[in-house]
Amino acid sequence: MNVLIIHAHPEPQSFTAALREQALRTLQAQGHSVQVSDLYAMNWNPVASAGDFATRDNPDYLVYALEQRLGVKNGSLADDIRQELDKLLWADLLILNFPLYWFSVPAILKGWIDRVLVSGICYGGKRFYDQGGLVGKKALVTVTLGGREHMFGEGAIHGPLEDMLRPLLRGTLAYVGLDVLPPYVAWHVPYITAEAREQFLVGYHRRLEQLDQDSPLVFPRLEQFDEALYPIG
Amino acid sequence: MNVLIIHAHPEPQSFTAALREQALRTLQAQGHSVQVSDLYAMNWNPVASAGDFATRDNPDYLVYALEQRLGVKNGSLADDIRQELDKLLWADLLILNFPLYWFSVPAILKGWIDRVLVSGICYGGKRFYDQGGLVGKKALVTVTLGGREHMFGEGAIHGPLEDMLRPLLRGTLAYVGLDVLPPYVAWHVPYITAEAREQFLVGYHRRLEQLDQDSPLVFPRLEQFDEALYPIG
Structure with a gap:
């Protein structure tokens, strides 16, 4: 399996970085190939702009998704985007590894x-959810947070964590066709002991070793909707 | 009323920019004071990092929220953050004006x-939701999107838009204590006629003129939870 880990934490010594290293070790020991994009270390530019295209279909008015589609076809996407896109297309499993902000x-x-996640490859037209451009690949969200586990769930003060993560799990990862595995969550990280952190690392190791037994989360399928995307029945 | 509009669109001639101008005109005509932060025009730096603090409590290990709290106290926050924070504290109403990405x-x-939204002012400890640091101010999300209205709602292909916006409406704006008004949504924007766009501008004008009649969305209150944030009863 080819695995791409996208890591996003401003502190190189963070526990989130320890989770990244744990994933790297565990997955490589299983014989998988792993690439890591450490966004802070790469000084990744997060701002979508006209500068992302060497040439433009319409230089006078930017419609970002349209220029992405053209950029995919004519090779005018910025190099940093193309490099990440190539890694993404290479990967069978995408891991997003980050602290909850x-x-x-x-x-x-x-x-x-x-x-x-460019239009024209990852999605576009009717290519989304189970018809998305990245169908056949998996995604895992690995997240560290300050809150305690009892602050999340039905009736809890913040509600279910998966509801908070909905635009990411459903609106992004499932949207482009990925099989989204249940997130791996390390709770209350800034406040816990070294032993408790070690337990999260051990739990992550075990989880990654048995990843092929995970059932993906369930999201809409296009067959449940008509041509205009109204629900059927 | 003092109003801060945070505008985030890469195309200066966009319909999202027209909504910003509509808000500016409408609110000023009502006698309100309005400031606009045009994030693309300002070349706003979106990356939280160690560079956000002139001095640090712990120069060897970055805990971002802890450094924010110190930075608030000793004036070591980066100038660009301090300037935006001052505008936010000045404002009675915060409008976030953006295209859905x-x-x-x-x-x-x-x-x-x-x-x-720095720790130590906007939130921190038990200061969140109805006890948040920005209690007494209001927030309005004004959003443009490509999807059609029937693609959102119970049973619709993407579910309710407010569920997708949950980390923003509840997890961010309500979390810091703001009264969050129902979002103003312009649907299917890239595909509609100039007349349809005009209707959204007119609708926005009317909405802004009657903003004091809007009921905020309902979110948890801390009195519903005990000291450890378990639900009461």
């Missing part, structure tokens, strides 16, 4: 999503 | 949230 991904990772 | 905010706007 405002119940979501850090901006530098949002900008990887905004710029790399 | 991956069912969420563009990365440049996520980075405004990550960097400007």
